[in-house]
Amino acid sequence: MKVREIAEKAKKVSFSLVDIPTDVKNRTLLRAARIIEEKRDVIREENRKDLSAGEEKGLSKAMLDRLLLNDKRINGLIQVLHDVASLNDPVGEIVKMWKRPNGLRIGKMRVPLGVVGIIYESRPNVTVEAASLCIKSSNAVILKGGSEAINSNRVLVNILKEAAALEGFPEEAIQFIDTTDRSAVKEMLQLDEFIDVVIPRGGEGLIRFVAENARMPVIKHYKGVxxxxxxxxxxxxxxxxxxxxxxxxxxxxxxxxxxxxxxxxxxxxxxxxxxxxxxxxxxxxxxxxxxxxxxxxxxxxxxxxxxxxxxxxxxxxxxxxxxxxxxxxxxxxxxxxxxxxxxxxxxxxxxxxxxxxxxxxxxxxxxxxxxxxxxFGLGAEMGISTDKVHVRGPMGLEDLTITKYVIFGDGQIRE
Amino acid sequence: MKVREIAEKAKKVSFSLVDIPTDVKNRTLLRAARIIEEKRDVIREENRKDLSAGEEKGLSKAMLDRLLLNDKRINGLIQVLHDVASLNDPVGEIVKMWKRPNGLRIGKMRVPLGVVGIIYESRPNVTVEAASLCIKSSNAVILKGGSEAINSNRVLVNILKEAAALEGFPEEAIQFIDTTDRSAVKEMLQLDEFIDVVIPRGGEGLIRFVAENARMPVIKHYKGVxxxxxxxxxxxxxxxxxxxxxxxxxxxxxxxxxxxxxxxxxxxxxxxxxxxxxxxxxxxxxxxxxxxxxxxxxxxxxxxxxxxxxxxxxxxxxxxxxxxxxxxxxxxxxxxxxxxxxxxxxxxxxxxxxxxxxxxxxxxxxxxxxxxxxxFGLGAEMGISTDKVHVRGPMGLEDLTITKYVIFGDGQIRE
Known part of the structure; x- marks a missing residue:
């Protein structure tokens, strides 16, 4: 499937996510945790493909270690899904509400960002972390992992989609760019019509590339000096x-x-x-x-x-x-x-x-x-933003939402 | 002066603005209001230069009306300065604070965005609105108005700088790109090293140009359908x-x-x-x-x-x-x-x-x-954001800040 079609699908489904009950989102996460538990062997097998390909390509020891999904790390994935399920659902929270002299009640309500694109390197656990936070915050997610982790990422995405289908969470809200072709990233960065925000996680080169080429807002997770x-x-x-x-x-x-x-x-x-x-x-x-x-x-x-x-x-x-x-x-x-x-x-x-x-x-x-x-007590994070708009520092569930104004009137018109 | 030098100056002074007492910021705004009152004639004279040039260039009636600073609109500028002075200072507010099991106290504190670039067309009152909100929120501001309003904008900026100098607010925090050369905008958009966020206000063409060329985050004020x-x-x-x-x-x-x-x-x-x-x-x-x-x-x-x-x-x-x-x-x-x-x-x-x-x-x-x-009761606005990160809808004083994490410890180390 073309990147554009994937993004279009994600955008289309995103409008309906705001109404998905918290319970459905939590059951999707917990179901995914159970399937990961059941499919440990399949996950490790797919991961071994990536590891062998990485060895052949001569990846560094550090890179191969980041790529590895052993039993301890698979337990970590299961833990993340449980943690995110236990967090408060931020969507629909009215963070403030006041009354104006004309009787209008004006509130700020948390809503999902919409479609979140994540471009990341090597570590396949980011697939589960990012997707689970997006599911819980009612965002559609487009995952673009590194080519070196393509098999591991694919099996994890399929498990998440399977869980979604079983629990009634729209599958199309979890999109995966299943290619090792780097041009897909550039294509993705042009689709501001469908993707509301892009989060790059990885080396300095990747982040700079994304920042320079993206037409939509970017939340950078940059280096730490x-x-x-x-x-x-x-x-x-x-x-x-x-x-x-x-x-x-x-x-x-x-x-x-x-x-x-x-x-x-x-x-x-x-x-x-x-x-x-x-x-x-x-x-x-x-x-x-x-x-x-x-x-x-x-x-x-x-x-x-x-x-x-x-x-x-x-x-x-x-x-x-x-x-x-x-x-x-x-x-x-x-x-x-x-x-x-x-x-x-x-x-x-x-x-x-x-x-x-x-x-x-x-x-x-x-x-x-x-x-x-x-x-810090946020439960889980999308990464650590070094940007100065929207969010600074660890980016949690709330930071995957934005407030919109909701106004309750009784026929008011402007004089 | 070159755009790069202007931006560098703004960045340098921006770090010190967070500590400027609220009182100094308010006195700067009220002083500017008094000087505007005193210099009505000068303002109208400079505005007339823009209007004549606009007529010669054949600007539409609507454009010329937007450009006009009559007594009523000058009163409006004075009112904005008074309004912004009366708003709560958002800088330094701790919006949340909690204690972790290890005794760390973690808070989210409002801080300025840093250097705010504003690129706008025709209406010279935006100069005063944007600058006053930036002064009150301790942001350095770089103003790039439309060429058709250059004389009106210049005299207003000079009044703001005069007020700043008289009241001890750093003058360099108010920067004006004093040129009608459009290439200055493109240059500005490359300077992500010095400018933290850019806010375009104007026609669709301008906003698209800024969104496509800016290296720093952009908060778009787009059309309303x-x-x-x-x-x-x-x-x-x-x-x-x-x-x-x-x-x-x-x-x-x-x-x-x-x-x-x-x-x-x-x-x-x-x-x-x-x-x-x-x-x-x-x-x-x-x-x-x-x-x-x-x-x-x-x-x-x-x-x-x-x-x-x-x-x-x-x-x-x-x-x-x-x-x-x-x-x-x-x-x-x-x-x-x-x-x-x-x-x-x-x-x-x-x-x-x-x-x-x-x-x-x-x-x-x-x-x-x-x-x-x-x-809505925000007092004043930078415009109305149609973006989906940082702020949606009317952008007030608080939206010119971002929270950073402040952590109070007693020798804690990570195990």
Missing amino acids: CHVFVDEFADLEKAWNICFNAKVQRPGVCNAMETMLVHSKIADAFLPTMIEMFKKAKVELRGCERTIKYDPDYVKPATEEDWHAEYLDLILAVKVVDSLDEAIDHINTYGSHHSDAIVTENYTNGMKFINRVDSAAVYINASTRFTDGNV | CHVFVDEFADLEKAWNICFNAKVQRPGVCNAMETMLVHSKIADAFLPTMIEMFKKAKVELRGCERTIKYDPDYVKPATEEDWHAEYLDLILAVKVVDSLDEAIDHINTYGSHHSDAIVTENYTNGMKFINRVDSAAVYINASTRFTDGNV
Whole structure:
């Protein structure tokens, strides 16, 4: 089927989804969970096809790992479906309502976005996460996964469609672009007539391509160049723990720290121990001149590029700064507006940091690693938006809706 | 100055605006109101230059009227500044805050969008409306008005800058692209590094151009193909009044009715009187076959194009339909998702219409003409968004903000 026909179908069915009872949506999700449980073997078989093809193509170990659906990850898919089923249905919620002097009652009601296109790479679990959130929020979804995961994605989509058919949720609301042809993405991005919003999840190249070619709104899930600033009034124990955790606990993810900023007045007390901790954990350090002085043999010189870098690895850029303002400027200039933290016991500095740092998630005295829909209590997430309209940070179920105005009158006309 | 330099300046200053006290913002707005009062003559003189140039260029009467700043309209500008000063400051509001099991307190705080670019045509009052809303919401603004209003826009921007300088609001936050060169727009749309969102206001051509060329998010203020559906259970008096008001009270605006849908079961009782009313008001009617039968001499046949048309004039398309579902389908297919109304005394039909019609504003028993930020009680508006992300319908002060996550910890690290 052509991409245009797929999108047209999705748009057509989308208007009816707003009226699907919550119960039907939940039963669809739980049914899909049961079918996944029953078809573990089929899923693993299809996944093995992708893995062998990936090996032949010479995909990296990391890529192959992202592609893998083992029993633990299949359990994860089942868990996501249960989690999303247990969340409140956002559709139809009236978030505000007021009365005007002429008697009109004006409310803002949550409605689905309509048709959501998702363009993603490798990890096949995104198929289930994205589709389940769209089902629960009454959005039609068009899934375009990476070519390397085509067999895994196809079997998962078929299970979701089977569950939909069995429970009376419109099957056509779950659309899958079943091709490894990259031109399908470009075609999809032209169809603003049918697709209301596109969410790219993947590498920088993919996201840039989507942003530059899409005619419809795009919600970008971009890179994370996250900072921790150790203020002159930091509690040293907290600072060591938070910085170590933010860098080392899981370095390959977008909310891990990539640059550590240290106030010059606390550098003598803080840096020697911190450098020792990172050394033991085999974290490569790239520092400014003042940082290097604390361990000239271990700390390499940082270049301008390092302040922009998302290493996603055991590498850290370190800079000594002379003021809170300098730290804030550095973060707003070099950061990716994702997640940034200050460690301080000073109330005024903490509040200034919270107010002035222009990022999706700003922390006082906690690790940046907490930026995650589940950890924040949203239940599940479509990803982490680094855009500045519609939603910033973890994108949950509510963020797949928008409010429309509903107006209840009694014959009012405008004078 | 180059567009790029202007945008860079706006971006740089934008980070500091979040901390500007509400009081300084309000005093800037009220000071601008006073200067406008003092400089009425200068404003009218500059406006006359635009009007003469427009006459020479052969602009239409309607265009020249939109361009005109007479005393009444200058009073309107002063009123807008007072109104915006009196609105609540949305910046810094924490709209939600909750505590996680690990003790983290997670909140969503309203922050400015950053740098807002506005690309608009003819009406110079947009300069003051847009700038005042951006000042109050702590956004930097880049104003690109139409070439036909360049002198009027320049003098108004200079007054706003003068007020900012006198009251301590950063002048660089109000940027004006002082050129009639259209290539400046294209240049502006490439600068996603510095401009966070672009709002086009004007004709369909302008909006399409912006949507297709912008690299940053766009909030479109598109056309209004608005409907009133007269249900079989309509109160006839209400239906006649609402339909007449929606078409005739001010036909040249986006929330005026362009197509009237009538249930076949009420057509005999409703249409003859309605057609007489429209006849008296000199409204040209273009109807379906069944409509024509009620007055074959007056009602012209409608073509497929008429169902798509935004006349902005005393012309109305009329269609008889056989069911509520047919009406809803027609609106969702041919409408522009702006403002649509049902006239009915039937509760279930009214609620179904509210739920199923996919428009920014959906009415029961009221004229579509109410879709307006002021009338809705938002105080002032940037325009009426017909997009489906970030904001639908009248775009007020709150919609010039976005929430970011603020997280208050006590040393928490992720396990």
